[in-house]
Amino acid sequence: MAVVTLRAPLKDLAGGSSDIEVDGATVGAAIRALESEHPKLTGWILDEQGRIRRHVNVFVNGERMREDAQLHATDRLHILPSISGGSR
């Protein structure tokens, strides 16, 4: 299974787990599986249409990917808020 690495505040919502094994053929499916395991994450990474939120970055083996990207068992995901801000 692929492994997803989370940082705060997502790590806190996942009960403090930072490295979590997830199943899924695509990035979106893996995040949905992550939400099923940790319901408090629901809506934080994907919007209700299953799209990665505009200001959230998902990297697979170091490369930024969208929700429909294929995923393999050896892949490593990092989910990070984008470096954005300043307007508020």
Next chain:
Amino acid sequence: MTELLVGTRKGLFALRGTVGEPLEIAVRAFPGEVVEYAVRDPRTGRTFASVTNGQFGPRLMFTEDPELGEWTQAKGPAFPEDIDASVVRTWVVMPGEADGLLYAGVDPAALFISTDNGETWELNRGLWNVPTRPEWNPGLGGLALHSICPWPADPSRLAVGISAAGVWLTEDGGATWRTGYTGLVPEYLPEDMREGTHALCVHNMRRSPVRPERLFRQFHGSVYRSDDTGETWNDIAAGLPDGFGFPIVIDPADPDAAFVIPLDGAFDRATPGGRVAVYETRDAGATWNARGEGLPQRDTWLTILRQAFGSDGDEPQSLAFGSTSGTVFASADGGASWALAFDRLPLVTSVRFA
């Protein structure tokens, strides 16, 4: 002991104390996140907070904890999979007229309904599917359904206000909707574009609970009153220093009473002349009186957003408003006199009495 729930750009603040004196911060929740709106349902004691995270999006949270410590994320509001839309923010949560019934208004303009005290939410498809929706355009704050006016003791009747798509009315619990446009003059449009336009920028709207066919509305550039459930509207801004403003508050015991905070025109959007005043009518808008005792009368340019003016509904009524520069003022005597409640908050988005 009074409690004000103050939503800000940097979290929720619960201010407690005696209205008319400086209040103290009892709780701060959701630091670093925008709390668009916070309200306590008086029927259940459940407090709701609409929270928008700059990166991770919007969520609606609720708690029964009077100290606002343990929050639960509601299931929604969220669009169903067959509709290609996602919630940008929740503008308002409003208790309805049946056990467990609540409404939420969101951007993009949609009404969500909960029948389980706000734990789960379902899209009202009647309003979502009105044929003119493709012609709706957002105001500066987005395409926002921000005002929800239930009819006392009748959950089938509802009026909602949308920026910038006017007022919509239902009498069948939201199955069908019709407009309440008649009498409105969108002076921000060229005259030859006003007829039949949907670009009607409602800023805030309230219904009198003792005369529910009467509604007051702060519009983009004027103030209106309807005496026929929102079908037609009469301009009542004469006597105000400016018709522009964002919030409007009523006195639930007096159907002729309303309170507005005029701002200087559609461009400056600050208190006129550097003076802060709440204007009150007790004759349904025929005349207005400035209620500024205790409010700054020089060198003060405040902007008060549409949800940032609240009242407790008691008699005499306590009132409170907050500004984008973080000052909160409150009145314990129906607006006759005012005192600074707190002056160092982040930008205030909403003020409600708990």
